Amino acid sequence: GQQLNQSPQSMFIQEGEDVSMNCTSSSIFNTWLWYKQDPGEGPVLLIALYKAGELTSNGRLTAQFGITRKDSFLNISASIPSDVGIYFCAGPSKNYGGSQGNLIFGKGTKLSVKP
Amino acid sequence: DAGVTQSPTHLIKTRGQQVTLRCSPKSGHDTVSWYQQALGQGPQFIFQYYEEEERQRGNFPDRFSGHQFPNYSSELNVNALLLGDSALYLCASSLGGRQTQYFGPGTRLLVL
Numbered sequence: 001g002q003q004l005n006q007s008p009q010s011m012f013i014q015e016g017e018d019v020s021m022n023c024t025s026s027s028i029f030n031t032w033l034w035y036k037q038d039p040g041e042g043p044v045l046l047i048a049l050y051k052a053g054e055l056t057s058n059g060r061l062t063a064q065f066g067i068t069r070k071d072s073f074l075n076i077s078a079s080i081p082s083d084v085g086i087y088f089c090a091g092p093s094k095n096y097g098g099s100q101g102n103l104i105f106g107k108g109t110k111l112s113v114k115p
Numbered sequence: 116d117a118g119v120t121q122s123p124t125h126l127i128k129t130r131g132q133q134v135t136l137r138c139s140p141k142s143g144h145d146t147v148s149w150y151q152q153a154l155g156q157g158p159q160f161i162f163q164y165y166e167e168e169e170r171q172r173g174n175f176p177d178r179f180s181g182h183q184f185p186n187y188s189s190e191l192n193v194n195a196l197l198l199g200d201s202a203l204y205l206c207a208s209s210l211g212g213r214q215t216q217y218f219g220p221g222t223r224l225l226v227l
Contacts, residue, residue, distance in 0.1 A: 004157075031214045042119075042205050042218035043158070088157050092214045102148055102171055103207075103216060105157030 002027045004089055006106035012114040013083070019076040021109040023089030032072035033090045033103065034063050043088055047074070079111075086110050117142045119208050119219035127225045128196050136191045136222045140208030146170075147189040148216060149181060150205040158205055164189050165212055193224075201226045 006023050013019055023032070031050055035043035047058050049065035049072060056063055060077045076083055086108040093104040120139045128134050140147050146165045150158035160173035164183035183189045187208075193200055203223050207216035 033215065035218070040221075040223070042121075042220045045215065045217055048215050090157075093160065102160040102163055102173070103150075103158070103214070104160070107155075107157050 002091075002093055002104055004091065004104060004106035006087075006089055006109050008109060009107070010110040010112065012112050013079045014114045015080060017079050019079050019083070019111065020073065021075075021087060022071060022073045023106050024071040025091070026070065027094070028069040029072075029091035030069070031092055032063070032065050034061075034072070034074050035088045035090060035105075037086045037088060037108070039085075046087075081113055084111050084113055119206055119217055121204075121206050121219040121222050123222060124220070125223045125225075127227065129227050130196055130198060132196050132226075133192065133194045134196060134224060136193075136204050136206075136224075137188065138191070138206030138208075138219060139188045140206075141217050144208035144210050144217070145187050146209045146212045147183060147187065148207045148209070149189070149191045150207065150218075151175070152203040152205055152221070154202075161191070163212065170212065196226045198226050200224065 034046045037043040047063040052069050054065040062075045064073045088105050088108045090103040090105045119141050122137045148163040149161040152158040161175050162172040163170050167183045178194045180192045203221045205221045206219045209216045
């Protein structure tokens with residue numbers, strides 16, 4: 001079945017650093033979504049991508065829809081302490097009914113602050 | 116603009132019991148999807164409700180059932196609870212089943 005592979009699994013950041021993470025799949029996606037989840041909370045939608053090659057920003061966050069439609073990237077510039085959390089990529093699943101399929105998620109990239 | 120709300124926030128049950136979780140979608144949304152998130156994992160799709168009917172279902176047993184009301188709010192019911200049902204249950208809403216979904220804060224269920 002479809003799977004989304006996120007890397008890295010975890011990373012430590014120092015305030016002010018830029019952060020990059022990615023999400024890959026063996027299947028083609030027509031939408032990529034990036035969410036951030038804080039402990040004990042629901043995922044919050046950060047960026048939605050709908051077209052191959054699309055580059056979209058939301059403040060210090062920038063995400064790209066890969067040309068092959070099998071990957072997506074999220075960059076955070078000049079990180080701050082509140083960027084800590086788990087970042088999930090997600091895409092519509094073909095397992096559950098086709099074009100309006102529900103979302104499958106990667107396992108997340110956990111961002112922590114360097115001690 | 117009211118976001119997705121869920122109740123209760125936390126719940127403790129024992130094995131074999133039944134539980135009902137509730138969700139109100141974001142204002143203007145008509146589709147509700149339910150997800151289960153185990154610790155350290157991404158959310159897993161349970162089912163989706165649109166126009167008061169279950170439109171799609173993930174790989175969850177029939178112990179998991181749901182309902183959508185005319186005001187688009189939804190309930191998730193789980194019967195014969197197992198220890199493995201302990202998880203964060205998330206509700207997400209969208210308009211017309213679109214892929215861009217907005218999540219609520221979740222209900223943390225602990226089964227003892």
